[in-house]
Amino acid sequence: MFLNHTITALTGMTSPLFPSPLLATVEAENSPIVLTGVLLSLVIIYLASKIGAEIAKRLDFPPVLGELVAGVIVGVSALHLIIFPESGLSASDSVVMTILEWINHLSPAAATSIFESQSEVISVLAELGVIILLFEIGLESDLRQLKEVGYQATIVACVGVAVPFAAGTVGLMTLFHVPAIPAIFAGAALTATSIGITSKVLSELGQLKSKEGQIIVGAAVIDDVLGIIVLAVVASLAKTGEIDVTNVIYLIVSATAFLIGSILLGGIFNKTFERIVNQLKTRGNIVIPAFIFAYFMAFLGNAIHLEAILGAFAAGLVLDESDARNELDELVKPVADLVVPIFFVTVGARADLGVLNPTVPENRAGLSIAVFLMVVAIVGKIVTGWSVFGQPGINRLAIGVGMIPRGEVGLVFAGIGSASGVLSKPLEVSIIIMVILTTFLAPPFLRLAFGEPVEPPSTGEPAREQPVLGGESQPTP
Amino acid sequence: MFLNHTITALTGMTSPLFPSPLLATVEAENSPIVLTGVLLSLVIIYLASKIGAEIAKRLDFPPVLGELVAGVIVGVSALHLIIFPESGLSASDSVVMTILEWINHLSPAAATSIFESQSEVISVLAELGVIILLFEIGLESDLRQLKEVGYQATIVACVGVAVPFAAGTVGLMTLFHVPAIPAIFAGAALTATSIGITSKVLSELGQLKSKEGQIIVGAAVIDDVLGIIVLAVVASLAKTGEIDVTNVIYLIVSATAFLIGSILLGGIFNKTFERIVNQLKTRGNIVIPAFIFAYFMAFLGNAIHLEAILGAFAAGLVLDESDARNELDELVKPVADLVVPIFFVTVGARADLGVLNPTVPENRAGLSIAVFLMVVAIVGKIVTGWSVFGQPGINRLAIGVGMIPRGEVGLVFAGIGSASGVLSKPLEVSIIIMVILTTFLAPPFLRLAFGEPVEPPSTGEPAREQPVLGGESQPTP
Known part of the structure; x- marks a missing residue:
C-alpha cells in the first residue's frame, strides 16, 4: 500500500502518501520515514513502560512509578532513545533518528524535519x-x-x-x-x-x-x-x-x-x-x-x-x-x-x-x-x-x-x-x-x-475506609 | 496540566509543553493548538465514519463504503473539513484551521505550521x-x-x-x-x-x-x-x-x-x-x-x-x-x-x-x-x-x-x-x-x-462454500 518509502529510497523523487493534485511537500516525502520513527519510538516506549511497571510491581511500588523511571532511563537523562526538540536537542542526539538515518541515508535537513515531525506525533x-x-x-x-x-x-x-x-x-x-x-x-x-x-x-x-x-x-x-x-x-x-x-x-x-x-x-x-x-x-x-x-x-x-x-x-x-x-x-x-x-x-x-x-x-x-x-x-x-x-x-x-x-x-x-x-x-x-x-x-x-491495598486494583469494589492514622485497627486483607 | 495553551494566549511567550532546558521552538509553542486541531479532526472523522457506516449498513452496502463516501464528503472534494497539505491546499482552505484561527488569533506562519503538524499527526x-x-x-x-x-x-x-x-x-x-x-x-x-x-x-x-x-x-x-x-x-x-x-x-x-x-x-x-x-x-x-x-x-x-x-x-x-x-x-x-x-x-x-x-x-x-x-x-x-x-x-x-x-x-x-x-x-x-x-x-x-451474508459478520464461523456461479443451489441463511 504505502509505497512511498520504497519510492523515496529508489528514486529520490517526491512521493506524497496520497497525492491527488500531486504537489508534494517535504513533509509528505518524509512521511513514511516519520511512520518508521513513530513505530520504533512506540516499541521503545512500550518496552520501557512494561519493564518498568513490572519491576515496580514486584518491588511493591505503584507500577506508574516504574513507568516514570523507565521513561527517565530511555529519555534525555540517560539513553537518549526518546527525546524531544524542546529540550534543545537535535536529531543527531536521538538514537531513534540515528537508526533512521542509518536505514534511509537522510540529509541533515530531512533528519531535522523528520525528528520534529515524529516528536510532534509522539507528543500528541x-x-x-x-x-x-x-x-x-x-x-x-x-x-x-x-x-x-x-x-x-x-x-x-x-x-x-x-x-x-x-x-x-x-x-x-x-x-x-x-x-x-x-x-x-x-x-x-x-x-x-x-x-x-x-x-x-x-x-x-x-x-x-x-x-x-x-x-x-x-x-x-x-x-x-x-x-x-x-x-x-x-x-x-x-x-x-x-x-x-x-x-x-x-x-x-x-x-x-x-x-x-x-x-x-x-x-x-x-x-x-x-x-x-x-x-x-x-x-x-x-x-x-x-x-x-x-x-x-x-x-x-x-x-x-x-x-x-x-x-x-x-x-x-x-x-x-x-x-x-x-x-x-x-x-x-x-x-x-x-x-x-x-x-x-x-x-x-x-x-x-x-x-x-x-x-x-x-x-x-x-x-x-x-x-x-x-x-x-x-x-x-x-x-x-x-x-x-x-x-x-x-x-x-x-x-x-x-x-x-x-x-x-x-x-x-x-x-x-x-x-x-x-x-x-x-x-x-x-x-x-x-x-x-x-x-x-x-x-x-x-x-x-x-497502607496495604485491601483488594487488587481494577477488580471489584475497593475498600472505602482504611485508616492508618487515628489508632483504629486496619482491616486484614 | 498542559497550561501552554493558556500561556500562549495570555502572554504570547514561548511555552514548551515540558520545557526542561527551556529552549522553546515554534513547534513547542504551537503544540497545544495542534492538539486542539487533532481533537477537532478526530471528532469530525468519527462522526463522518459512524454516520457513513450506519447509512451504508441500512442501504445494505458494506459499512466501509459508507466510511469512504463520508470521507469524500468531509474531504478535499466537498466540505474541506479534513484536508492535507499534499493536495496543494493551505491552512486557509481548511475549515478546522479556520476554526482554530478564530479561537486563537494565529499568525499566518503559525497557522501553516499548525496545519502541517496536525495533518502529519492525522496521517500517522x-x-x-x-x-x-x-x-x-x-x-x-x-x-x-x-x-x-x-x-x-x-x-x-x-x-x-x-x-x-x-x-x-x-x-x-x-x-x-x-x-x-x-x-x-x-x-x-x-x-x-x-x-x-x-x-x-x-x-x-x-x-x-x-x-x-x-x-x-x-x-x-x-x-x-x-x-x-x-x-x-x-x-x-x-x-x-x-x-x-x-x-x-x-x-x-x-x-x-x-x-x-x-x-x-x-x-x-x-x-x-x-x-x-x-x-x-x-x-x-x-x-x-x-x-x-x-x-x-x-x-x-x-x-x-x-x-x-x-x-x-x-x-x-x-x-x-x-x-x-x-x-x-x-x-x-x-x-x-x-x-x-x-x-x-x-x-x-x-x-x-x-x-x-x-x-x-x-x-x-x-x-x-x-x-x-x-x-x-x-x-x-x-x-x-x-x-x-x-x-x-x-x-x-x-x-x-x-x-x-x-x-x-x-x-x-x-x-x-x-x-x-x-x-x-x-x-x-x-x-x-x-x-x-x-x-x-x-x-x-x-x-x-x-450474495447474502450467511451469518452476521464478526460472530461465529462464516460459511465456507457459498457459490453464486455454477448453478449449485445456495445454502439458505
Missing part, C-alpha cells in the same frame, strides 16, 4: 494518553460521591493552593532574599497538583472510589483550574506588572460554567447517548460515540483556554451515569492500556535529571532553594488533609500526600518564568528539581499513606 | 489505523488455511498482476498511441490490490475465513509485494531508462525472507509470547506485548523497504496461533474500532473527485482513457478467479472481484509518474479516476459476488 499521542486516562478516571469516578465530597474537595484545593503559595513566597523573600516578583512566581509554581499521576496511583491502589480518593480527585480537578487562574495572574504580573482582571474573571467564569454546565447537560446527554448506542448497528457502536463525546469535550476545554483533560474528565463523569457504562469500561481499558503509558514514559523521558548534578555551579545554588521548596511543596499539601471537616476516621495523611505531585504544571511555570526573564537560573533549576522529586516521590508516599 | 494515525487493521486481519486469518491455499493465492496474484499490466500497456500503446514508457507506467499502476479495503469488506461480510476470503487475502498480500517490485522496476526505468536489477533482486529476496522468516520464527515466538503474558502482573499484560510485536514487525517491514502493513499482518498471523488469541481478539477490537476508521475516512478525504469534472479540458482527455483503464482494471482482476485450480465449487467471481480495489497504490504510481514527468496530465488524471472508481465500486461488487 502522549497528550491523547492523558486525555484518555482522565476520561477513564471520570468513568471510574462516581458523580454522586464527588458531589457529596464537593465541599471538602474545594477546601482541600484552596488550602493546597494558598498554603504552599504563601509559605513559598514569604520563605523565599525572607530566607533567601529573593525579590517579590520572582518569589511570587516560584510560590505559584508550588500550587497546582498533577491530576494524572495522582489519579493513576489511586486507581492502581484500588482507592479511586474511596472517600479519600474522590476527595483527592475532586480537589486535583479544582486545583488544576485554580492553577490556570494563578498562572494567568502571575503571567500578567510578570509581563506588565499589573494583573489582567478581565482575563482572570473570564477564566473563573468559564471554568465554573464549563464544569457545572457539562455535568448538568450530562443528565440529558446520557439518555441521548444510550438511544444513539442502541440504534447503531456497525462495529464500534459504543466506543465511537463515547470517544466523539470525550474528544469533543476535550476540544471544548482546550478551545475555551481551559484544559483538554478537564473536558475528558467531565465526559467520563457524564457517561459513567449511563446504562452502557460497564460495557464502555471494558472497551476503554485496552485503549487506555495502549495510549496512557505513552504519557507516563514521555513525562519521565522529558525530565532532565542533569539539574541534580551538584558539580554545575548554577545547580549548586539551586539545590539549597530546592530543598526549601521541596519542604514547602510536601508540607504545604500534607496539611490540606487536616482541612477536611465532618469526616471522622478519614485518612487525612493520604489526602494530603495525594496532592503532592506537581508534574508538568510546575515546569510550565518555570518555563514562562525563565522565558520572561523573571526567574534567575538557580531559582528555575530549584523549581525543576522540586517538580521532578514531588512527581517521583508521590507514588511511593501515597502507597505508604494508604 | 491513519497509517497506524491500517497497520492495526492488518494486524487484526492477521489475527482473524488462519495460517494453516492460508498455507493450504498458498499456491492458489500465488497464482491469483501473479495473474492479477500480469493480465492488467499487459492489457493496459498494450491497449494504451495501440488504441491511444501512448509512447512505451508512459504506457508501461500506467500499466504498472493497474497491478497492485489494496489489501486494506478488500480485507475490511471481507471481514464485514463474514467471509474472511472462507476459502475465497483466504485466497483473496493471501493473493492481496503477495500482490502488495509484487507491486513493490513492479514499482522498483518501473521507477528505475523512468529515471534512468534501465532496470536496477540489484534492487529488484534485493526486494524479491528480502520480501520472501521476511514473510517466510516471520512465519517460521513465529512458531518459536508463540510460546515465548505466552510465557511473557503469563508472567506479567500489571495492566495491559496481553495487549502491550502484542502491540510491541506488531509495531516492531511493522517497523521492520518499513525498515527493509517493504511495508509496515506486511509486518503487522505477519505479526497477527503469528499471534493467531497462540493460546491467548481469543482474549487478544477481544482486546484488539475496540482499539481497531477507534483507529481503523481514521484510515478509511482519510482515504476518502484525500480522493479529489474534481478529476471527474468533464468541463476541465485535461479531465475530458483523461476520461476516455479512464474508461479504458477501468475496463482493464476490472476485467483484468476478475479473470484471476478462473486461474484457481483444484477447488471445485469455489466462488471464482468473488475472488476476482476481491482483487479489484486499487486504493492508494495506484495513486502512488500516478504520483511518481507525474513527478518524474513520464505521465502526461490526461494519463495521470485517468489513473486517478481508475483508482477512485475501483476503490469505491469494489465493496458493493464484492457484496453482490458473495
Whole structure:
C-alpha cells in the first residue's frame, strides 16, 4: 500500500502518501520515514513502560512509578532513545533518528524535519494518553460521591493552593532574599497538583472510589483550574506588572460554567447517548460515540483556554451515569492500556535529571532553594488533609500526600518564568528539581499513606475506609 | 496540566509543553493548538465514519463504503473539513484551521505550521489505523488455511498482476498511441490490490475465513509485494531508462525472507509470547506485548523497504496461533474500532473527485482513457478467479472481484509518474479516476459476488462454500 518509502529510497523523487493534485511537500516525502520513527519510538516506549511497571510491581511500588523511571532511563537523562526538540536537542542526539538515518541515508535537513515531525506525533499521542486516562478516571469516578465530597474537595484545593503559595513566597523573600516578583512566581509554581499521576496511583491502589480518593480527585480537578487562574495572574504580573482582571474573571467564569454546565447537560446527554448506542448497528457502536463525546469535550476545554483533560474528565463523569457504562469500561481499558503509558514514559523521558548534578555551579545554588521548596511543596499539601471537616476516621495523611505531585504544571511555570526573564537560573533549576522529586516521590508516599491495598486494583469494589492514622485497627486483607 | 495553551494566549511567550532546558521552538509553542486541531479532526472523522457506516449498513452496502463516501464528503472534494497539505491546499482552505484561527488569533506562519503538524499527526494515525487493521486481519486469518491455499493465492496474484499490466500497456500503446514508457507506467499502476479495503469488506461480510476470503487475502498480500517490485522496476526505468536489477533482486529476496522468516520464527515466538503474558502482573499484560510485536514487525517491514502493513499482518498471523488469541481478539477490537476508521475516512478525504469534472479540458482527455483503464482494471482482476485450480465449487467471481480495489497504490504510481514527468496530465488524471472508481465500486461488487451474508459478520464461523456461479443451489441463511 504505502509505497512511498520504497519510492523515496529508489528514486529520490517526491512521493506524497496520497497525492491527488500531486504537489508534494517535504513533509509528505518524509512521511513514511516519520511512520518508521513513530513505530520504533512506540516499541521503545512500550518496552520501557512494561519493564518498568513490572519491576515496580514486584518491588511493591505503584507500577506508574516504574513507568516514570523507565521513561527517565530511555529519555534525555540517560539513553537518549526518546527525546524531544524542546529540550534543545537535535536529531543527531536521538538514537531513534540515528537508526533512521542509518536505514534511509537522510540529509541533515530531512533528519531535522523528520525528528520534529515524529516528536510532534509522539507528543500528541502522549497528550491523547492523558486525555484518555482522565476520561477513564471520570468513568471510574462516581458523580454522586464527588458531589457529596464537593465541599471538602474545594477546601482541600484552596488550602493546597494558598498554603504552599504563601509559605513559598514569604520563605523565599525572607530566607533567601529573593525579590517579590520572582518569589511570587516560584510560590505559584508550588500550587497546582498533577491530576494524572495522582489519579493513576489511586486507581492502581484500588482507592479511586474511596472517600479519600474522590476527595483527592475532586480537589486535583479544582486545583488544576485554580492553577490556570494563578498562572494567568502571575503571567500578567510578570509581563506588565499589573494583573489582567478581565482575563482572570473570564477564566473563573468559564471554568465554573464549563464544569457545572457539562455535568448538568450530562443528565440529558446520557439518555441521548444510550438511544444513539442502541440504534447503531456497525462495529464500534459504543466506543465511537463515547470517544466523539470525550474528544469533543476535550476540544471544548482546550478551545475555551481551559484544559483538554478537564473536558475528558467531565465526559467520563457524564457517561459513567449511563446504562452502557460497564460495557464502555471494558472497551476503554485496552485503549487506555495502549495510549496512557505513552504519557507516563514521555513525562519521565522529558525530565532532565542533569539539574541534580551538584558539580554545575548554577545547580549548586539551586539545590539549597530546592530543598526549601521541596519542604514547602510536601508540607504545604500534607496539611490540606487536616482541612477536611465532618469526616471522622478519614485518612487525612493520604489526602494530603495525594496532592503532592506537581508534574508538568510546575515546569510550565518555570518555563514562562525563565522565558520572561523573571526567574534567575538557580531559582528555575530549584523549581525543576522540586517538580521532578514531588512527581517521583508521590507514588511511593501515597502507597505508604494508604497502607496495604485491601483488594487488587481494577477488580471489584475497593475498600472505602482504611485508616492508618487515628489508632483504629486496619482491616486484614 | 498542559497550561501552554493558556500561556500562549495570555502572554504570547514561548511555552514548551515540558520545557526542561527551556529552549522553546515554534513547534513547542504551537503544540497545544495542534492538539486542539487533532481533537477537532478526530471528532469530525468519527462522526463522518459512524454516520457513513450506519447509512451504508441500512442501504445494505458494506459499512466501509459508507466510511469512504463520508470521507469524500468531509474531504478535499466537498466540505474541506479534513484536508492535507499534499493536495496543494493551505491552512486557509481548511475549515478546522479556520476554526482554530478564530479561537486563537494565529499568525499566518503559525497557522501553516499548525496545519502541517496536525495533518502529519492525522496521517500517522491513519497509517497506524491500517497497520492495526492488518494486524487484526492477521489475527482473524488462519495460517494453516492460508498455507493450504498458498499456491492458489500465488497464482491469483501473479495473474492479477500480469493480465492488467499487459492489457493496459498494450491497449494504451495501440488504441491511444501512448509512447512505451508512459504506457508501461500506467500499466504498472493497474497491478497492485489494496489489501486494506478488500480485507475490511471481507471481514464485514463474514467471509474472511472462507476459502475465497483466504485466497483473496493471501493473493492481496503477495500482490502488495509484487507491486513493490513492479514499482522498483518501473521507477528505475523512468529515471534512468534501465532496470536496477540489484534492487529488484534485493526486494524479491528480502520480501520472501521476511514473510517466510516471520512465519517460521513465529512458531518459536508463540510460546515465548505466552510465557511473557503469563508472567506479567500489571495492566495491559496481553495487549502491550502484542502491540510491541506488531509495531516492531511493522517497523521492520518499513525498515527493509517493504511495508509496515506486511509486518503487522505477519505479526497477527503469528499471534493467531497462540493460546491467548481469543482474549487478544477481544482486546484488539475496540482499539481497531477507534483507529481503523481514521484510515478509511482519510482515504476518502484525500480522493479529489474534481478529476471527474468533464468541463476541465485535461479531465475530458483523461476520461476516455479512464474508461479504458477501468475496463482493464476490472476485467483484468476478475479473470484471476478462473486461474484457481483444484477447488471445485469455489466462488471464482468473488475472488476476482476481491482483487479489484486499487486504493492508494495506484495513486502512488500516478504520483511518481507525474513527478518524474513520464505521465502526461490526461494519463495521470485517468489513473486517478481508475483508482477512485475501483476503490469505491469494489465493496458493493464484492457484496453482490458473495450474495447474502450467511451469518452476521464478526460472530461465529462464516460459511465456507457459498457459490453464486455454477448453478449449485445456495445454502439458505
